[in-house]
Amino acid sequence: MITDLRSDTFTKPSPAMLQAMFKAPVGDDVFGEDPSVNALEDMAADMFGMQAALFCPSGTMTNQIAIKCHTQPGDEVICEKMSHVYIYEGGGIAFNSGCQVKPLDGDRGRITAEQVTAAINPDDVHKARTSLVSVENTANRGGGSCYDFTEIQKIKEVCFKNKLSLHLDGARLWNAMVAKGETPKQYGELFDSISICLSKGLGTPVGSLLLGKKDFITKARRIRKVFGGGMRQAGYLAAAGIYALENNIARLSEDHAHAKQVAAALAKQECIGSIMPVETNIIIFEVTGSYTAKTFCDRLKADDILCLPISATQVRMVIHLDVTAEMVKKLVEVIALL
Numbered sequence: 001m002i003t004d005l006r007s008d009t010f011t012k013p014s015p016a017m018l019q020a021m022f023k024a025p026v027g028d029d030v031f032g033e034d035p036s037v038n039a040l041e042d043m044a045a046d047m048f049g050m051q052a053a054l055f056c057p058s059g060t061m062t063n064q065i066a067i068k069c070h071t072q073p074g075d076e077v078i079c080e081k082m083s084h085v086y087i088y089e090g091g092g093i094a095f096n097s098g099c100q101v102k103p104l105d106g107d108r109g110r111i112t113a114e115q116v117t118a119a120i121n122p123d124d125v126h127k128a129r130t131s132l133v134s135v136e137n138t139a140n141r142g143g144g145s146c147y148d149f150t151e152i153q154k155i156k157e158v159c160f161k162n163k164l165s166l167h168l169d170g171a172r173l174w175n176a177m178v179a180k181g182e183t184p185k186q187y188g189e190l191f192d193s194i195s196i197c198l199s200k201g202l203g204t205p206v207g208s209l210l211l212g213k214k215d216f217i218t219k220a221r222r223i224r225k226v227f228g229g230g231m232r233q234a235g236y237l238a239a240a241g242i243y244a245l246e247n248n249i250a251r252l253s254e255d256h257a258h259a260k261q262v263a264a265a266l267a268k269q270e271c272i273g274s275i276m277p278v279e280t281n282i283i284i285f286e287v288t289g290s291y292t293a294k295t296f297c298d299r300l301k302a303d304d305i306l307c308l309p310i311s312a313t314q315v316r317m318v319i320h321l322d323v324t325a326e327m328v329k330k331l332v333e334v335i336a337l338l
Ligand SMILES: Cc1ncc(COP(=O)(O)O)c(C=O)c1O
Pocket: 057, 058, 059, 060, 061, 063, 084, 085, 136, 138, 139, 140, 169, 171, 172, 197, 199, 208
């Protein structure tokens, strides 16, 4: 029994999800004729109270399409310094959109309205034109931290006053909404575009959705084609997404409870340094003493537990759909022996 905690992207479709995929009606989605993709896009747009949605192969693509749609080459994008869009998308903001980034030093991946206000460039020919703010919720490198919703409302006000677009990298927004008791419609009201992932912790093999106004999604559909993301009988994948939205969201609270249990076990060990507050399904902690992050991960691997070194001394564990209560029990026992 391997317990794979490296990421919540390691989940595999359950037999019931595979059945839904197997039975999906499909067509050519580049022609707009895949009934399952159309159903998923309508379902997601409806959930968020937004006008339209676009099914894409990855969260990187939905983020990068959004940035491309919201900006012109030479513009500046404001985001937190550890944002996925900035540090983990292969330099895509520069490569795809010809923009530069103003990275802000946030609190566990989260930025404030005050920081955004201070980061907006004046209308001066020496300066890049600030056109977009991108926030991430939950924040991956913030240890799955969640925004205080009132701060997002304040960021929206700043964007509105300064005519900036506001994008949400909501790869794990489901986790944030479950943890904080928030609704998709609350988010739909505030953001110009939202990227949500179906492939993180929900059991689907592939897929992310970009949400926005109708004309924004029309533009996004064109960019998706340019980026090579136009898929044909993608309905088999969309059917997995529909299954996930219908069946695998509410249960995320179990993952959050398991993550807290694991963090509590880690906190008792001398070889563990600081642990980021656990708000959702991600646990990031420092190892100390004779361990480096790599040797710590090697030690757990000997017990068939896989986790990820994310710096020389930091380790990440992510709890997800395929991590059972039995696996968590064993993990807690292994941690107690460290
Ligand atoms: C916060 C965040 N945004 C975007 C992505 C990109 O998603 P994908 O791997 O589907 O490209 C990830 C992936 O882990 C992520 O953690």
